[in-house]
Amino acid sequence: MFRVKDDRLKREVFGLTFDNPVGLAAGFDKDAKLFDELAAFGFGFIEIGTLTPVAQAGNPKPRLFRLPEDNSLINRMGFNNGGVEAAVKRLKNRKTKVIIGGNIGKNKVTPNDKASKDYEISFEALFDYVDYFVVNVSSPNTPGLRELQEKEPLTQLLLKLQELNTQKRQRKPLLLKIAPDLTNEQLDDIVDIVVDTKLDGLIATNTTIDRNGLKTTDNRLAAIGNGGLSGQAVKSRSTEVIKYLAEKSKHAFPIIGVGGIHSVEDAIEKLEAGASLVQIYTGFVYEGPSIVKKINQGIQKAYEDNRMS
Numbered sequence: 526m527f528r529v530k531d532d533r534l535k536r537e538v539f540g541l542t543f544d545n546p547v548g549l550a551a552g553f554d555k556d557a558k559l560f561d562e563l564a565a566f567g568f569g570f571i572e573i574g575t576l577t578p579v580a581q582a583g584n585p586k587p588r589l590f591r592l593p594e595d596n597s598l599i600n601r602m603g604f605n606n607g608g609v610e611a612a613v614k615r616l617k618n619r620k621t622k623v624i625i626g627g628n629i630g631k632n633k634v635t636p637n638d639k640a641s642k643d644y645e646i647s648f649e650a651l652f653d654y655v656d657y658f659v660v661n662v663s664s665p666n667t668p669g670l671r672e673l674q675e676k677e678p679l680t681q682l683l684l685k686l687q688e689l690n691t692q693k694r695q696r697k698p699l700l701l702k703i704a705p706d707l708t709n710e711q712l713d714d715i716v717d718i719v720v721d722t723k724l725d726g727l728i729a730t731n732t733t734i735d736r737n738g739l740k741t742t743d744n745r746l747a748a749i750g751n752g753g754l755s756g757q758a759v760k761s762r763s764t765e766v767i768k769y770l771a772e773k774s775k776h777a778f779p780i781i782g783v784g785g786i787h788s789v790e791d792a793i794e795k796l797e798a799g800a801s802l803v804q805i806y807t808g809f810v811y812e813g814p815s816i817v818k819k820i821n822q823g824i825q826k827a828y829e830d831n832r833m834s
């Protein structure tokens with residue numbers, strides 16, 4: 526019911542063939558429990574995780590809040606997950622052929638100077654069971670995590686994972702997911718790092734810690750507290766980051782665009798900014814599961830109207 530079959534929706538990106546460009550963003554199926562069922566909603570790909578080596582509870586509840594006036598969410602889940610091995614068990618019984626990405630992070634208790642090991646453990650554990658990898662150093666909800674986005678530690682971490690990757694019979698695409706809160710100078714560093722460490726691409730963006738321009742009152746925001754803001758409120762910043770990265774790198778690598786896609790227009794905005802694929806999370810929550818079909822049908826129509834080629 527939800528699948529849109531059309532060769533014009535197909536995408537060849539980092540060596541994989543996607544049936545359509547609309548994916549489910551990380552954090553919805555953190556534990557790889559629902560990917561078979563979610564595939565039925567017509568996603569071109571599903572990203573599981575963020576997974577950490579050891580199971581952890583995440584932050585105390587409440588930790589997820591709706592901002593209906595802004596069509597947005599604030600979350601401080603804190604990488605709640607059952608650990609990578611439990612997810613691998615379920616992935617072994619995978620029925621769907623949909624492309625699955627493995628998004629990996631570090632445990633809260635792991636200090637940053639030992640973080641690399643956490644990523645290596647999950648990379649090895651998931652290697653045979655996912656189609657591509659995402660290194661998540663951009664969640665605002667694990668203290669200190671985003672410091673790993675700095676040039677030196679990030680380069681070391683990615684070189685280590687690439688070393689493991691190239692030792693395999695056939696390597697897998699390795700991507701980096703970045704925050705929308707990076708400065709242009711930091712984004713310049715990211716472009717250099719992608720090239721230097723031969724990454725396959727970027728995912729832009731994660732949630733933001735910025736609270737500017739919201740309709741939700743300051744009182745309500747204060748009552749909610751810390752967390753990452755997603756949905757329509759992050760849309761324009763996310764598109765800006767994609768555009769900046771695509772132009773700066775002269776389209777040297779693919780970008781998966783994510784942040785505030787609630788309609789086909791929003792998806793096309795990301796594609797026109799330079800994204801090869803898109804992902805949704807908050808739009809799926811607010812608009813419901815038919816959003817995937819609506820976006821794919823909208824892209825189909827954009828081809829028919831010669832708005833896309």
Ligand SMILES: Cc1cc2nc3c(=O)[nH]c(=O)nc-3n(C[C@H](O)[C@H](O)[C@H](O)COP(=O)(O)O)c2cc1C
Binds near residue numbers: 550553555598756786
């Ligand atoms: C409740 C919630 C949990 C999330 N968990 C993760 C996660 O574990 N790992 C990750 O990389 N991104 C996570 N994200 C970020 C999303 O994948 C996405 O990058 C972000 O929400 C922006 O897209 P959206 O506006 O379509 O939601 C989470 C988002 C939400 C709302």
